[in-house]
Amino acid sequence: MNRLIRAAATVLVLLLAACDSGRDLQVRTYELHRLSKDEALTLVTPYVDDGGYLSGSNELITVRTSPARQAEIAKVLAKFDAAPVEVVLHFRVVEANGFATRDSALADVEPLLRGLFRYDGYRLAREATVQVTEGGKFSQGVGGPTALEGEVERVTRVGNEYRVKVSISLTAPGGAMQSSVTAVAGKTVVVGSQKEGSAAGAWIVVMRPEVR
Known part of the structure; x- marks a missing residue:
């Protein structure tokens, strides 16, 4: 019985941690200058955390991921999707x-x-x-x-x-x-x-x- 209680408690802790992680995720929309939508989605996909998402429409992509990952994505896009020419x-x-x-x-x-x-x-x-x-x-x-x-x-x-x-x-x-x-x-x-x-x-x- 004690083992079952401890196992259930562990599962509950993991679920709560997952929920907390989800609450920490941040949604941000980026305007593209140089890259196409598909190019940007391919470039950014590796930076999306579990529980996040990625979508695109016309010259915009929207990313839901952690603040740290958002900072990395901003740097990547600044490098490959440069300012207006x-x-x-x-x-x-x-x-x-x-x-x-x-x-x-x-x-x-x-x-x-x-x-x-x-x-x-x-x-x-x-x-x-x-x-x-x-x-x-x-x-x-x-x-x-x-x-x-x-x-x-x-x-x-x-x-x-x-x-x-x-x-x-x-x-x-x-x-x-x-x-x-x-x-x-x-x-x-x-x-x-x-x-x-x-x-x-x-x-x-x-x-x-x-x-x-």
Whole structure:
């Protein structure tokens, strides 16, 4: 009988210790800058104590673990999910219409434009370069009534590539265009187009991001 009592008491102590341990666990949510959700979950999983949990959604991960482990996780994320970076955006505003001659300034992107649109010809109308901190906004006049505005929403590293998500609006004669695009750093992408009012042509925004 005494043995049964001692065994029951031991089990009770262990259960109480487990409950106390659970009460000591802390919940914290981390915002990701560089890592994807899945990359961060893989990185943080070994630091989650028994009784804790780990979840993620979009650019956030939530961890329930001990305060000591939370401190370790914060250090790991600070190392591998660094602070916002500087991004340089190179813009070209292209006018599409019935141009008979080809513009040499667009030689590198004309095949891309012709693959997406069906205009007779293209010519470079405006150029602009802006430098923005990740998470920051920009506003840049590009001549006359034409202006570019937007935000570098997020930079994600995937392998050796940086992917830059940018939201952009173009105000040009005839109206305005708004778009959001994710581009690979160092590569050119067509952001979007805006019709030239009642004319048959359009304004097209081409962008190439760089990460510094």
